[in-house]
């Protein structure tokens with residue numbers, strides 16, 4: 322499917338009546354469940370008591386941890402490539418006509434910088450799409466990007482931060498029309514810097530290699546669910562739809578095009594708020610706010626024995642102002658013991674920079690009444706997650 326076809330498909334969906342949209346979703350949901358019970362050992366077992374005619378609410382929900390623990394059974398014996406892909410979802414909240422015209426004018430090239438085994442790797446929607454590994458050394462990544470000159474660029478915020486430095490120093494020469502950030506949360510500061518340095522539109526998405534692109538940002542800054550292929554539901558403790566006005570016990574996600582490891586009414590690991598009011602931008606799809614990702618809260622025991630929670634965003638930025646430090650990763654072990662991985666401009670300054678880092682971390686924790694038992698320098702430089710390629714500044718290494 323070409324980008325143009327993808328765009329017209331999305332446009333058509335947005336023009337449908339709520340009833341028509343609902344009908345399409347029901348058909349796709351039914352097709353996905355039917356596929357999974359036939360071709361997926363885990364779902365076949367889960368759905369053995371489900372009749373042939375069912376409503377969405379009748380389909381048993383499934384815990385994400387259960388799917389991951391049973392990964393072998395979770396793989397389907399057949400895989401169907403659905404006529405949809407991540408790219409359509411990516412472009413859906415643009416002001417299509419002007420963005421599309423600019424995209425064509427800039428050579429229509431799309432570059433995705435991601436883990437090479439993630440879902441985005443499959444975004445083979447056009448010959449002009451290239452996927453670069455997030456693990457490439459920065460010099461190589463920059464030279465590949467300078468060759469490819471993307472009009473659209475998709476990357477993790479941690480990668481964009483590196484590219485920002487390269488753009489500012491004039492080594493990176495690309496000027497994409499649109500920069501799409503996904504996989505990690507995009508700070509307001511980084512967004513503003515990217516807009517300033519690249520003179521591009523910057524769009525945040527809620528996405529992961531596991532679920533695909535769930536929601537894309539509109540011009541109001543709201544994350545609209547790509548609800549023609551992804552369903553997000555508020556459910557009670559039994560996985561039944563919540564009564565109106567009730568606080569949901571869980572949020573369930575269904576992906577209606579992913580057949581290898583199907584995701585059907587699965588509990589979402591992140592805390593998501595689904596807004597009831599229509600967004601003023603005119604996009605009829607529901608919009609959500611991510612209140613916290615599962616791994617976003619780090620718990621410590623304070624000196625007085627109380628539990629203290631620190632949001633990862635607060636901890637993540639603690640060393641960002643140290644001059645000469647180009648990357649870091651703080652590892653937390655049991656008994657409030659901490660280790661720091663550092664990437665520095667000048668290796669001979671590493672010892673001094675570490676002493677600064679140690680002092681800053683100690684002070685940061687002290688303000689929260691936590692005493693770090695030891696703070697040591699790790700021999701490694703910051704490491705990305707081997708599978709997803711995401712880079713986290715803070716890693717909780719306790720069980």
Ligand SMILES: [Zn+2]
Pocket residue numbers: 539540541543545600601602603604608
């Ligand atoms: Zn909107």
